[in-house]
Amino acid sequence: MTTFELRPWAHRDAEALARAVRTTPDLDRQFGGDAPAALDEAQRWIATQLATTDTHRGWAITADDVPVGSIGLSHIERRHGTAWAHYWLALDARGQGLATRALASAAEWAFAQGLHRLELGHRVDNPASCRVAVRAGFGAEGVEREKLRYGDARFDVELHARLVGDADPGVQPLEFAAPSWEDRVAAVWADAAALE
Numbered sequence: 001m002t003t004f005e006l007r008p009w010a011h012r013d014a015e016a017l018a019r020a021v022r023t024t025p026d027l028d029r030q031f032g033g034d035a036p037a038a039l040d041e042a043q044r045w046i047a048t049q050l051a052t053t054d055t056h057r058g059w060a061i062t063a064d065d066v067p068v069g070s071i072g073l074s075h076i077e078r079r080h081g082t083a084w085a086h087y088w089l090a091l092d093a094r095g096q097g098l099a100t101r102a103l104a105s106a107a108e109w110a111f112a113q114g115l116h117r118l119e120l121g122h123r124v125d126n127p128a129s130c131r132v133a134v135r136a137g138f139g140a141e142g143v144e145r146e147k148l149r150y151g152d153a154r155f156d157v158e159l160h161a162r163l164v165g166d167a168d169p170g171v172q173p174l175e176f177a178a179p180s181w182e183d184r185v186a187a188v189w190a191d192a193a194a195l196e
């Protein structure tokens with residue numbers, strides 16, 4: 001039986017990431033026209049995911065430790081307790097509820113960190129993403145007109161949000177596998193201290 005989990009991206013994932021991008025045509029749009037289809041591009045993208053900033057946390061969605069997707073929180077803002085969720089899956093990993101479970105995990109992580117409100121947005125012509133959001137407890141809050149531009153076309157975006165006090169959506173979250181982000185950040189600080 002396949003084990004699905006979340007863990008921080010690792011340098012060794014570059015080949016699997018590039019393969020996922022090459023086999024999933026709609027990811028180019030998700031990556032803003034700059035999807036990492038080549039090995040060196042995938043290596044660079046993973047390096048950005050591993051940067052230990054306070055404003056972003058990203059995890060690979062893995063099947064038996066091989067990345068098949070991504071879930072992340074960007075724009076983490078501690079004063080107001082907010083963040084922006086984003087996710088994608090390789091084509092052959094879709095249709096099994098993995099994005100919904102990963103989003104539920106990211107929400108659990110964020111609320112345990114003290115965040116209060118998580119937001120996400122999807123183009124109104126992306127019903128699968130809308131369904132993922134709603135099933136993971138992110139209610140729709142309205143349409144932002146022509147918010148995104150892809151090429152020459154502009155798209156309306158539906159905003160969804162989940163608050164810490166909202167009802168539990170009853171989704172089984174994916175487990176976080178080691179190392180945790182907290183362990184990674186501690187290791188980076190330990191390395192920095194050792195250099196002093």
Ligand SMILES: CC(C)(COP(=O)(O)OP(=O)(O)OC[C@H]1O[C@@H](n2cnc3c(N)ncnc32)[C@H](O)[C@@H]1OP(=O)(O)O)[C@@H](O)C(=O)NCCC(=O)NCCS
Binds near residue numbers: 087097098129132
């Ligand atoms: C969004 C995405 C992660 C969803 O993948 P997934 O979790 O495997 O989604 P599924 O294919 O299982 O679909 C999720 C739900 O939407 C429904 N759905 C899928 N396509 C649909 C369509 N065209 N119309 C209506 N409902 C649809 C499914 O039936 C499913 O419903 P259920 O939960 O009630 O069973 C995936 O499509 C993806 O990576 N897309 C490209 C990147 C992207 O759009 N990311 C989100 C940016 S906001």
